[in-house]
Amino acid sequence: MSRRVALEGSHAVAEAVRMANVDVIASYPITPQTHIPERLAEMVANGELDAEYIPVESEHSAMSACVGAAAVGARAFNTTSGQGLELMHEVLYVASSMRYPTVMAICNRGLSAPLSVWADHSDAMAVRDTGWIQVFCQNNQEVFDMTLWAFRVGEDPRVLFPVMVYLDGFTLSHVIEPVNLPQQEEVDRFLPKLQYRFALNPDNPMTHGAFGPPDIYTEAKIAQEVAFRKSKEVLLQGWKEFGDIFGRYYYPVELYKAENAKTLLVLQGSLSETAKLVVDKRRESGEPVGLIYLRLWRPFPLHEFRQAVKDVDTLIIFDRCISFGGPGGPVCSEIRSALYDMERRPKVVGFVGGLGGRDVSVGDFEHVIDRGREVAKKGSEEIFETVGVRGEVVGIRG
Amino acid sequence: MAGKRLKTAYDFTWRNMEVGNIVTEAGNASLRRTGDWRTDRPILDKEKCNKCGLCWLYCPDGAVELLEDGYYEPDLYYCKGCGICADVCKREAIIMIQEEEI
Numbered sequence: 001m002s003r004r005v006a007l008e009g010s011h012a013v014a015e016a017v018r019m020a021n022v023d024v025i026a027s028y029p030i031t032p033q034t035h036i037p038e039r040l041a042e043m044v045a046n047g048e049l050d051a052e053y054i055p056v057e058s059e060h061s062a063m064s065a066c067v068g069a070a071a072v073g074a075r076a077f078n079t080t081s082g083q084g085l086e087l088m089h090e091v092l093y094v095a096s097s098m099r100y101p102t103v104m105a106i107c108n109r110g111l112s113a114p115l116s117v118w119a120d121h122s123d124a125m126a127v128r129d130t131g132w133i134q135v136f137c138q139n140n141q142e143v144f145d146m147t148l149w150a151f152r153v154g155e156d157p158r159v160l161f162p163v164m165v166y167l168d169g170f171t172l173s174h175v176i177e178p179v180n181l182p183q184q185e186e187v188d189r190f191l192p193k194l195q196y197r198f199a200l201n202p203d204n205p206m207t208h209g210a211f212g213p214p215d216i217y218t219e220a221k222i223a224q225e226v227a228f229r230k231s232k233e234v235l236l237q238g239w240k241e242f243g244d245i246f247g248r249y250y251y252p253v254e255l256y257k258a259e260n261a262k263t264l265l266v267l268q269g270s271l272s273e274t275a276k277l278v279v280d281k282r283r284e285s286g287e288p289v290g291l292i293y294l295r296l297w298r299p300f301p302l303h304e305f306r307q308a309v310k311d312v313d314t315l316i317i318f319d320r321c322i323s324f325g326g327p328g329g330p331v332c333s334e335i336r337s338a339l340y341d342m343e344r345r346p347k348v349v350g351f352v353g354g355l356g357g358r359d360v361s362v363g364d365f366e367h368v369i370d371r372g373r374e375v376a377k378k379g380s381e382e383i384f385e386t387v388g389v390r391g392e393v394v395g396i397r398g
Numbered sequence: 399m400a401g402k403r404l405k406t407a408y409d410f411t412w413r414n415m416e417v418g419n420i421v422t423e424a425g426n427a428s429l430r431r432t433g434d435w436r437t438d439r440p441i442l443d444k445e446k447c448n449k450c451g452l453c454w455l456y457c458p459d460g461a462v463e464l465l466e467d468g469y470y471e472p473d474l475y476y477c478k479g480c481g482i483c484a485d486v487c488k489r490e491a492i493i494m495i496q497e498e499e500i
Contacts, residue, residue, distance in 0.1 A: 099418035160417055198420050205424035212419065215407035220419050222412040 002180040002246070009172035010035035012140045012179050013079065013105045013165070016147035018049045019187045020103075023074035026054040026065035031117040032169035033081040033107040040077075063088035063095065063104075070100035070162075071208055073199030075151065078102065081169055082109030082116075082123045089127065095162045096131030097224055098209060101154035101196070102162045104132075105147060107173040108269065108320075110356035118357020119168040121269060121320040124297070125330040131228060133163040133235065134297040136268040140177040143167045145248060152191050153238035159231040160196075166297075168270040170357065182246055190245050232299050252296035253304040257283050261290030263373055264309060264346075266317040268294050268331065271360050275318070278365040289369060294331070302338055309339065312346045316372035319384070320354045327398070328384050347376040350384035364388050404429040428476075432459070436479035438494040440472045446491035453483035453492060 007015065013036050017025070025044070027037040043049040052069075056062045059080050069076035080088065085106055095102055110120030124134065133154060137143045143165070150163035167173055200208060212220050236252065243249030256272075257279050258264060265275050272293050282289040292308055292315075294301075309315055319329025327333050332350030339345040349372045354360040364387045371385055382396045405426075416422060440453075447469060454462040454470045461476040462483060472483065484492040 097418070098420075198417065198422070207421035207424065208418070210419060210421050213407070216410060216415075219407075219410055219412040219415060223415050226412070227417075 002182045002186075004178050004180050006176050007140055007144075007179045007181075008035065008174055008176045009137075009140045009143045009167045010107070010174065011039055012144040013147050013167070014039035014043065015179075015181060016144045017077050017103075018043050019182070019184060020075065020077075020148060020151045020191055021049070022051050022077045022151075024052045024054065024066065024069035024076040025078075026056050026062045026069070026076065027079045028056050028059045028062045028084060030059070030081045030084040032109060032119075032173045033079050033084070033105070035173065036079045036105060036107070059084035059087040060091060063091035066102045066104075067091060067095050067098070067100055070095070070102045070196070071098075071200050073194060073196040075155070075194045076102045077104070079105040079107075081107045082111055082120075085123045085127055086111065089130070092127055092130040092132060092162075094209075096228075097220075099160040099224075099227075100162060101151075101156075101160050101194070103147065103150040103154060103165070104162065105143075105165045105167065107169040108166055109169040114356075116356035117169065119171050119270070119320070120354070120356050121166075122322070122355075124164075124166050125321045125323070127164070128298065128330065131161065131224060132298065133159075133161050133228075133231065134166065135163070135295055136166045136297060137168075137172060138270055138272050138293065140167075140172060140175070140179050141248070142250075143172060144179050144181070145242065145246070145250070148187065148191060149238055149242050149250075151194075152242070153231070153235050155194050155196070156231075156234050156238070157195075157197070159227075159234050161228060161231055166269065171270045180246075180248075186245055190242060229299050232296075232301065235296065235299075250295065251304070252301035253308050254293040254295055255308055256291040256293060258290035258292065258308065260288055261312060262288040263290070263314045263316065263369065263376075264312050265289070265291045265365070265369065265372075266294055266315055266331065266335065267291065268297065269320060271318065271320065271354055274360060274362060275365045275368075277362050278369065281362075281366075282369065300334065300338065305335070305338060306342060309346055310342070310344070314373055314376040315339075315346045315348045316368060316376075317348060317350050318354075318368065319350060319352045322352055322355070332384065349375045351387055352384050353387035353389075358388055360388065431475055433461075433473075433475050433477050433479075436474070436477060437497055438479040438481055439474065439497050439500060440477065440479070440481070440483050440492050441495050442469070442471060443491045443493070444469060446489045448489060448491075450488070452486045452488065456482050456486045458482060
């Protein structure tokens, strides 16, 4: 039996990490992630969690320490936000390319300048191509569930990739919501002990991190790419097993009132819950509007996404990030590209909003739907639309 | 490592590389002829050498060998020509000569 407790997103992460019985935590505090390392340090100090807490001097060191811990076969956890994720950027590639299944929770935060500590997906999009499995959470139950799942699937011998769990800074990290916490025995059933067969050990010496000259680098990268894409099967299987034990089932592309929908909103992160209220209203008045929640960001669920949109007229994609000078917001550009080879594909309209913690209200999503459908029909000179910006936005052109 | 064949990149396709490019066979660097990128070669003058062994101690690649007659000699199969041995030699018994001059 699970127990239902009130937890902020940060503490939901900490509970999942405790129940996952990690061996090593290396993390540098940064707003809005601070409550996660704070709570974990407390758990270690109180003896609630038998782990090594390494107080590092930067995020670069935090990530490096996790790489080292993973190399000896330890279950390692790291957590950060915004600028911190940027600082550890180079080590992210090391972790994924050396196939270390470490887990990191990221409280999404806008990037400086101007200095912001509030929710935004610019940090996530900047590390999009680092070879980490990446999932976005909508609420604190998902935050707990995805963190547990991340260890389970990342450590699977068929996967061996690190996993990032995204939760919006403040909106989830600091907001208290009811969360069902499972029994330890159920967690242990879902998450076996990590058995990493290449763990560094003086009794069985081997080389991790050898250099790759031009005559082998490409082979190494193709092997990584194929393995990464193939890991999707295990990710889905992990969600199925999670559901069978805990009763909550998750999917890479989650549909909300999408049946017979002509217009679908596409979102990641906690804003989807606000958007769903607008979808409810539209459905009540008979409008065929639904929503796609794009949970799995990497590896991109191409097949599932195409299936979900094959009968839709208009996709309205909401980016919480700007790709400066790009052909659209990062999510929108990718989806456009993903749909290009379909024989019948929907019109794609991109919106950018909710930057640096700007609230996106029910009224804003009403506008997004109405304006999105108008642009789909009549077109627009702007490459993407905006919402909630003071002053008429013109000049986003190619 | 004697008797083992040196594997090269061309023994691998992307399909048979180890997960994370891990090299499970330790110590195989000794099979590799790391001396072939040397530009300067250390030359020992036995007249000046007093067999102190500093060159052997300081060589970062362990490429200096102790011979039966008590002298130390760089193993040119591995020596990368860094010149540390020549630099630390108190008696200036080792000089570095450009390979193309030999």
